[in-house]
């Protein structure tokens with residue numbers, strides 16, 4: 239049986255087709271579902287194993303990226319049953335399933351407090367993603383260092399420097415205080431950091447760090463490693479010809495973007511579907 243992935247769409251999300259395509263290449267059954275279908279009870283998260291919040295421009299980034307959508311999700315109730323959508327998501331997490339938020343989806347997870355969920359406290363907001371230091375939208379490929387000691391399910395076995403595209407105006411990661419950052423490091427919840435291609439080390443240097451994120455943070459997970467959010471777009475590197483220099487460089491046939499989703503599929507097969 240293939241793991242079933244729900245890829246959310248609507249209200250300005252624009253990467254759902256590309257993300258669903260990559261999930262299918264990775265071996266999942268991916269279904270694009272509109273927010274309204276969840277709201278009207280036509281679809282229910284209990285029927286899926288992976289929940290994906292794709293990139294885009296939810297509500298036109300008004301009030302800050304994903305801010306309005308976070309409020310909508312926090313307070314919305316399913317028509318008929320009256321169930322809170324957020325409770326559906328919390329049950330989904332409780333059931334050992336996987337959640338990934340990419341770019342706008344990461345901003346949404348952070349603004350909902352589902353990431354970083356320090357100490358397993360889901361819903362508590364301790365970090366944010368705000369305007370890039372450059373003051374403009376950044377659309378470029380970046381190098382990323384993967385934390386090999388992170389519990390993150392999605393990055394298992396990925397090593398060396400990854401190369402993914404970013405496309406965002408509000409990607410600067412900030413934390414409430416130093417203690418939050420310390421705990422994130424201690425628990426391995428900092429999964430990806432923007433890196434300098436020469437040294438391979440996390441960097442604050444522009445343009446390698448495209449937004450000025452503190453500690454060069456590009457992606458984090460919850461303490462279980464089953465909820466993952468990242469600003470770069472792994473789904474946009476699903477084939478070697480996506481790479482900007484694919485005609486000039488010798489590239490392995492399987493991209494790290496695809497591997498990331500294959501990890502999720504393998505994990506679900508081993509745990510929930512075995």
Ligand SMILES: NC(=O)CC[C@H](N)C(=O)O
Nearest residue numbers: 293294341342406407408
């Ligand atoms: N590609 C995206 O998901 C962009 C996210 C958001 N709209 C931003 O500009 O920051």
